[in-house]
Amino acid sequence: MRNMTTNAYGYANHIRTYVQARPAGEPILTAAVADDLADTFGIDTDNAKNITNVNIKRLSDKGELVRVQKGVYGRAADTAFGRVAPNTDEVMAALLLRDGDRTIGYITGPTLLNSVGLCTWMPKDIHITTNGFRRRIPRGANIRSHKPVIPVNDDNVRYLRTIGTIEAMERYPVDAERPDEVLREILHRDNIDNERLIWFARKYFGRRTLLRTIDVALGDIRI
Numbered sequence: 001m002r003n004m005t006t007n008a009y010g011y012a013n014h015i016r017t018y019v020q021a022r023p024a025g026e027p028i029l030t031a032a033v034a035d036d037l038a039d040t041f042g043i044d045t046d047n048a049k050n051i052t053n054v055n056i057k058r059l060s061d062k063g064e065l066v067r068v069q070k071g072v073y074g075r076a077a078d079t080a081f082g083r084v085a086p087n088t089d090e091v092m093a094a095l096l097l098r099d100g101d102r103t104i105g106y107i108t109g110p111t112l113l114n115s116v117g118l119c120t121w122m123p124k125d126i127h128i129t130t131n132g133f134r135r136r137i138p139r140g141a142n143i144r145s146h147k148p149v150i151p152v153n154d155d156n157v158r159y160l161r162t163i164g165t166i167e168a169m170e171r172y173p174v175d176a177e178r179p180d181e182v183l184r185e186i187l188h189r190d191n192i193d194n195e196r197l198i199w200f201a202r203k204y205f206g207r208r209t210l211l212r213t214i215d216v217a218l219g220d221i222r223i
Helices: 002-020 030-041 045-061 088-097 109-115 157-171 179-189 194-204 207-218
Strands: 065-069 072-075 077-079 082-084 105-107 126-130 143-146
Touching: 002 030, 002 045, 030 045, 045 065, 065 088, 072 088, 088 105, 088 126, 088 143, 105 109, 105 157, 109 126, 109 157, 157 179, 157 194, 157 207, 179 207, 194 207
Parallel strands: 126 143
Antiparallel strands: 065 072, 077 082, 105 126
């Protein structure tokens, strides 16, 4: 009995430490917590999942975690003004943008235009192009997910995002005084190879976007 109690305490303490180490706004997946528990204590996966579910619920009941959707939680942040619940949009956006250390998506559409300074108006929804476009978005979350032209990864994301910027300029209002300068800064900042940029545009995007991309790559920008 003592050994079982000791193990239970060790499991609970480990899960709580794991959760507290996650930054506020970072999605906490029960599957990832269970995998970590199984690896750390050398227990089987099914047992680790059951232990994780029990302890995650306890942390949720205490207000330390907030359930975003099944299997996805966000950590509440302790501030000088008390405990603050995680922002559902922020947690879901992080889940759609990254899978652990891997990039699986990028901000797109009017959200992207605003973030790079091409428009000053703030869209209500966060637009994200993501490999996880099939993931269910919680009711009330201000997020729109879009299917990528090809799976997004660490290697191609800056090219897809750059062409996505050009494509978004065709669909949404742009009120920057010098959009060409903004685009040049993006190419320079992201160390974009012009030939590869044009290759992506030619292979995966429409003719209009391709022509605009060629103009951008050649420095003859006509927006």
